[in-house]
Amino acid sequence: MKVKEKNRISNFIHQRSAPLFTKVGTLSRVHRILICILTFAVVMGGFYYFFYMPRHEEMTRLGDEHLRLKGQLDTYKRKAALLNKFKKKMAEAQIRFDSAMTALPDKKEIPNLLTDISNSGKDAGLEFILFQPRAEVKTAYYAEIPVDIKVQGGYHQVGEFFDKVSRLHRIVNMKNITMMPAKQEGNLLTSCTAVTYMFVEKKSNKGKKKKK
The missing domain is CATH 1.20.5 (Single alpha-helices involved in coiled-coils or other helix-helix interfaces)
Structure with a gap:
C-alpha cells in the first residue's frame, strides 16, 4: 500500500x-x-x-x-x-x-597604679608636695584619670621619676609639665598632670526592656 x-x-x-x-x-x-x-x-x-x-x-x-x-x-x-x-x-x-x-587597668587596679606612680617619685628621691587624683573623664572605651602632681627635687631626679613612670606596665602620660626654681638652692619645683587610662566595659542592655 x-x-x-x-x-x-x-x-x-x-x-x-x-x-x-x-x-x-x-x-x-x-x-x-x-x-x-x-x-x-x-x-x-x-x-x-x-x-x-x-x-x-x-x-x-x-x-x-x-x-x-x-x-x-x-x-x-x-x-x-x-x-x-x-x-x-x-x-x-x-x-x-x-x-x-x-595596657589599660580596670577600676580595681587604679589604686595600685597610683601607688606605683607615687613610689616611682619617692624612689627617685623627690619630695611630694601634691598628689591629687581628679574626677575621671569618660570616653567610649576608656576613662582618663588625671592626677595633679607637684614635687620638689633635682633636675636629674625629676628625669628619673619620669623614666620610671614610663616603664610601668600600664599607660601613664605626663602632661602640662612646668618647672621653676625652688626655695632650696639646686632644687626645682615641678608641676605636672599624670594621666592614666582605665578600661570601661560597656553595660549590656539585655534584661532592661521597659515594662509595658
Missing part, C-alpha cells in the same frame, strides 16, 4: 515537472544559466532568511549575555577581594585594639 502511494506521488511530480524541464530545455544557454543563478539565489536567500539570520541573532544575543555575565562576575570578584581585604584589616585592627586594651 505504501509503495503504491509513493509511486503515485512520484508519477504526479514527474507529470507536473516534465513540461517545465522540457520548456527549460528549449531555452538558450544564457537563459538557462540565468535561471540556475536565480534558482540558486532564491535557495540561498531562503536559507539566509529562515536559517542563518535566526541563528546569527541567537548567537549574537548569547555572546552579549556572556559578556554581561562575565562583567558581573569580574565585578563580584573585585568586591569579594575588597571585602576580604577589609575583613583582614578589621581583624588586624581588632588585634591592635585588644592589645592596647590590655
